Amino acid sequence: MKQEDRYKELQMTKVLQFIEDNLTTPIPSLVLKGSPFESVSIHSLVNQIVGKNKAKKKLPSWFENKNIIYPPKVNLEQTSSEITANHKSKLIFGKRLIDLTGGFGVDDFYFSKRIQKLTYAELNKKLYEIANHNFKALSVKNIQCLNVDSIDYLKKTNFKYDWIYVDPSRRNKNQKVFLLKDSLPNLLEHQDLLKEKSKNLMIKTSPMYDIEMGYKELSGIKELHIISVKNEVKELVWVIDWRAANSRAMKLFNYSSLKKYRFEKAETDEIQTDLISLSKCDKYVYEFNSSIMKSGLYDHFASKYNLDKLEKNTNLYTTNSMITSFPGKIYRIENTDTIHFKKLKKDYKGKFVNIISKNVKISTESIRKKLNCNIGSDSDYLIFAKTIEGNRVLKATRV
Ligand SMILES: C[S@@+](CC[C@H](N)C(=O)[O-])C[C@H]1O[C@@H](n2cnc3c(N)ncnc32)[C@H](O)[C@@H]1O
Structure with a gap:
């Protein structure tokens, strides 16, 4: 059949x-x-x-x-979500795009709304057949589907695309990988080819991929988008226009019904990490959302919000009055104490509480065992953190 x-x-x-x-x-x-x-x-x-x-x-x-x-679950896990695909499609302009890693075709469905003609290339025949069928089911008319090795295809074509898009496979020989050199195709081996055949390039990498490694390995970067959905980093999207030197412009997003945000750090923005002042724990403590943590720009943003930091290497911030617009979690501090596990065990044995461990060299699971408590509560938190006064436990409620 x-x-x-x-x-x-x-x-x-x-x-x-x-x-x-x-x-x-x-x-x-x-x-x-x-x-x-x-x-x-x-x-x-x-x-x-x-x-x-x-x-x-x-x-x-x-x-x-x-x-x-x-497609089988393993292929579905690797596809972009509607939210992230839609986000990326808004960055595209021009007439022709080729996707070197078509997969289930989610990204291409959204790109197809923004570009005149799109080439979907996929090595896996079953996925190619499924995507070909689905594009028809979705009434998409401007996608040409190819069941090819896209790198070979690119080598043979004389065409220069407005955009090349690549979402390399993060499964290699049945192992989960996240480095670009281990993903398929290995883009690091083909940067010259990509440059020759595209005016713009967009690369999606795993949230686990190290940003500094990206700036070292990739060339021509125009901007980096860090996309979170409900405070979980889903994609790092590298937009490349083959400029001579990499730009460090970053755009951070969180798609969520509660704490939706969008921040930009332009290429020319100075990073204001030196301006952050340290302070002992005040009435409120703040923990930035994941896109901001991934960007490494937490001190930069903290200084924009006029926050003080609990300790140089503890990524928690504090103020006396609450900043409701803060893009992350806010805790109201009930009291701050030195850490006495015996005393804490008396208070928390068998009770439900959330535990956070920041820069105190003891895991939340080890703390849970020491207190013999249960994890989970709507609002009660114990935050173990290194502060400028030493290691402290902060009894807090989530605002
Ligand atoms: C992460 S998936 C892409 C998912 C896709 N962006 C989506 O949203 O559905 C990567 C795909 O690249 C394909 N692939 C890897 N190397 C390839 C190559 N050299 N040529 C064509 N396809 C390739 C894999 O078979 C896999 O389906």
Whole structure:
């Protein structure tokens, strides 16, 4: 049976209904019962159910489209989310883009709205077939799909694209990787080729990729976007226009219903880390959100908010009056004490509390064991931190 016919079988009304009805059925019980349809295997049904469930949060508008075919979970995990893909698409302009790592095609779906003609290139035949099908299901008309090694393809073409986009595979020989040199394709080996064939380049890297390493390994950087969703860094996006020297302009984002923000550090902005003053713990303590922590610019932003720092290497800040617009967590401090585990154990044994450990060389799990307490509480926190007065425990409530 041809692949497109298999997809058609999956889209029969009764099959779609079965998928819809079983979105919350435990997978082992589905597998045990087997497929109720002669022409559709239980494996394909389970794959659609798992895929749809994953898409519900990550790709809500794809989830709504009944004709989408999902790839195996391992490929779905590597795709961009609707939020981050949409973000990147807004940075694109011009006529032609080639995506060297098409995958499930999420990024390309959003890019296709912003560019005249787009080339999707993917090595994996099954993924290519799925993406080809899904673009039709999503009524996209300006994407050409190729099942090729995109590096070979790029070597052969004489075309210079307005944009090349690469989201290298972070699985290599079944191992999870995050360094560019280990990802596929290895872009570090092909920077000259990329430069020759593109006016602009966009690279997505893992949130675990070290920013300083990026500035060393990559050339022509125009700006770096650090994109968080609900305070979790999801993507580092390197925008490259092949300028002579790397710019350190950074843009930080958090997409969240509560603490949504956008900050920019322009290339010319001086980094004001020397201006930060140290102070003992005051009434409020602040912890920056993840994009800002990842940027390494926490002291720079703290000085803009007029915050004092608890200690040079403790990334917690303090003020006397509350700054509600602060992009991160705010704690109201009830009291500050030296650390006496025996005394704390008396107070917290068996109780529920959240523990934070900052620069005191003891993990939260070791502290939990010492106090014999349970982790979790809506608002109660014990913050163990090195301060300018020495190591302290701050009893706090989250504001
Ligand atoms: C992280 S995924 C891309 C996900 C995609 N951005 C999305 O949002 O769906 C990386 C993809 O690159 C593909 N790939 C790796 N090396 C390639 C090459 N040389 N040519 C074409 N595709 C390649 C892998 O098969 C994998 O599907």
